[in-house]
Amino acid sequence: MCLGVPMKVAEIKGNDAVAEAGSVSKSIRLDLLDNISVGDYVLIHTGYAIEKIDREEALETIELLRKVYAAGKDAGLRRGSSDEGD
Amino acid sequence: MPRERMQAFEEEAVMKEIDFRASFREPELARALAEELSECQPAGPVQLMHVCGTHEHSIARAGIRSFLPEGVKLVAGPGCPVCVCPAGDIDLAMQAASKERVILTTFGDMFRVPSSDRSMERMKGAGADIRVVYSPFDSIRIARENPGREVVFMAVGFETTAGPIAASCDMESPGNYSVIPSIRLIPPALEFLLERSEGGINGFILPGHVSTVLGRKGYLFLNQYGIPSVIAGFEPVDILAALLDLLQQLEKRGPGKVRNLYGRVVREEGNRKARKIIEKVFRKTDSNWRGIGLITKSGLRFKDKYRRLDGAEKLGLEYNADAVDILPGCLCHRVILGEAEPEECPLFGTRCTPAVPFGPCMVSSEGTCRARYIYST
Numbered sequence: 247m248c249l250g251v252p253m254k255v256a257e258i259k260g261n262d263a264v265a266e267a268g269s270v271s272k273s274i275r276l277d278l279l280d281n282i283s284v285g286d287y288v289l290i291h292t293g294y295a296i297e298k299i300d301r302e303e304a305l306e307t308i309e310l311l312r313k314v315y316a317a318g319k320d321a322g323l324r325r326g327s328s329d330e331g332d
Numbered sequence: 333m334p335r336e337r338m339q340a341f342e343e344e345a346v347m348k349e350i351d352f353r354a355s356f357r358e359p360e361l362a363r364a365l366a367e368e369l370s371e372c373q374p375a376g377p378v379q380l381m382h383v384c385g386t387h388e389h390s391i392a393r394a395g396i397r398s399f400l401p402e403g404v405k406l407v408a409g410p411g412c413p414v415c416v417c418p419a420g421d422i423d424l425a426m427q428a429a430s431k432e433r434v435i436l437t438t439f440g441d442m443f444r445v446p447s448s449d450r451s452m453e454r455m456k457g458a459g460a461d462i463r464v465v466y467s468p469f470d471s472i473r474i475a476r477e478n479p480g481r482e483v484v485f486m487a488v489g490f491e492t493t494a495g496p497i498a499a500s501c502d503m504e505s506p507g508n509y510s511v512i513p514s515i516r517l518i519p520p521a522l523e524f525l526l527e528r529s530e531g532g533i534n535g536f537i538l539p540g541h542v543s544t545v546l547g548r549k550g551y552l553f554l555n556q557y558g559i560p561s562v563i564a565g566f567e568p569v570d571i572l573a574a575l576l577d578l579l580q581q582l583e584k585r586g587p588g589k590v591r592n593l594y595g596r597v598v599r600e601e602g603n604r605k606a607r608k609i610i611e612k613v614f615r616k617t618d619s620n621w622r623g624i625g626l627i628t629k630s631g632l633r634f635k636d637k638y639r640r641l642d643g644a645e646k647l648g649l650e651y652n653a654d655a656v657d658i659l660p661g662c663l664c665h666r667v668i669l670g671e672a673e674p675e676e677c678p679l680f681g682t683r684c685t686p687a688v689p690f691g692p693c694m695v696s697s698e699g700t701c702r703a704r705y706i707y708s709t
């Protein structure tokens with residue numbers, strides 16, 4: 247129900263937009279986000295873009311996990327990502 | 333840039349996007365995390381809970397429970413908005429559909445959920461004009477295309493869906509569009525669960541897409557309970573990393589923290605614009621959850637300024653407070669709270685299957701019983 251599908255914004259006309267993923271394209275609405283440009287990746291839920299996807303952050307998370315769990319395992323490394331405080 | 337090159341460039345970009353998604357499914361990384369997880373040695377029995385139907389799917393599909401170390405249980409809480417939508421709300425929508433000139437629209441998942449005496453699907457079979465929509469905006473479109481009819485949108489969801497629903501009400505919507513909101517909020521449910529379980533829940537996996545709206549900040553009230561809580565995405569790597577984080581937090585024995593491991597879409601502050609539109613259109617109200625009962629300030633109703641969009645008021649519908657939520661024999665009221673496993677229900681897989689569902693948890697694609705059935709058979 248709260249399913250979100252990542253897509254790339256291909257066209258914008260006011261709050262109406264077209265987003266694509268692979269060969270699929272869909273009309274979507276941008277009412278819930280500011281400053282979206284063509285080429286941005288967004289998460290679509292019930293036809294509305296609900297958040298922008300931060301690719302850099304995605305790649306960083308993966309790198310960190312690889313470092314801590316996949317690569318560092320033999321060295322006995324075991325720690326979570328740093329606390330971000332409250 | 334020439335068109336072809338531009339296209340190649342675009343395709344590559346989409347590939348990259350798929351690439352980073354794939355990273356969160358990467359078998360090697362998932363295996364390393366799973367191994368690490370199964371080697372954890374919690375000091376005593378631990379019960380972790382997620383509150384999201386999509387998480388239940390990912391967990392069941394990837395068989396993640398099999399990697400949990402001994403003594404650690406991962407249960408599904410009330411994470412399916414369709415399952416917790418009371419029969420009374422569905423009755424209200426069906427009352428609307430029985431009126432002349434009304435087109436009732438709803439999300440696909442709602443269509444087959446049994447109410448007191450029948451489902452919308454059966455009502456449609458009997459001639460009512462009920463249409464499944466993918467987006468609230470589709471309902472607006474149907475209203476525009478049918479000026480002589482009243483289009484009533486039965487709008488079910490949590491915070492994630494509340495944004496789109498509110499946005500459809502805040503725009504210049506046609507005069508023949510109205511909504512029956514059946515929207516529930518996750519934070520009051522978490523508090524309810526913590527108070528009810530009296531220490532029986534030791535950690536939460538927080539729902540990734542509800543969190544896009546609330547942000548990590550929206551959960552800081554959990555600090556007063558000191559319960560470890562992690563916002564997680566939906567790929568196997570996301571969930572395994574979240575489980576590891578929770579167990580490591582418990583190991584430290586200090587007060588648990590709210591952490592965000594889904595930073596690629598969840599921001600610290602959440603989506604302020606979505607929250608603003610929701611607050612503009614709706615106000616909080618006590619709300620009934622199917623199988624659970626009343627939870628204080630856990631639902632949304634129209635603010636006075638938007639009352640003209642209230643479908644129940646517009647059509648003069650009457651709420652049936654006696655609608656039966658849980659049919660005798662169904663264990664949904666305990667499954668929804670994570671207090672019983674679907675397999676404990678004698679009807680599971682016998683009288684109750686996805687093809688012929690008996691209770692709400694088997695109907696919705698987000699329902700715990702349905703996810704469990706699909707991936708275990």
Ligand code: SF4
Nearest residue numbers: 663664677684691701
């Ligand atoms: S298996 Fe069916 S009847 Fe049993 S608890 Fe789940 S939905 Fe209800």
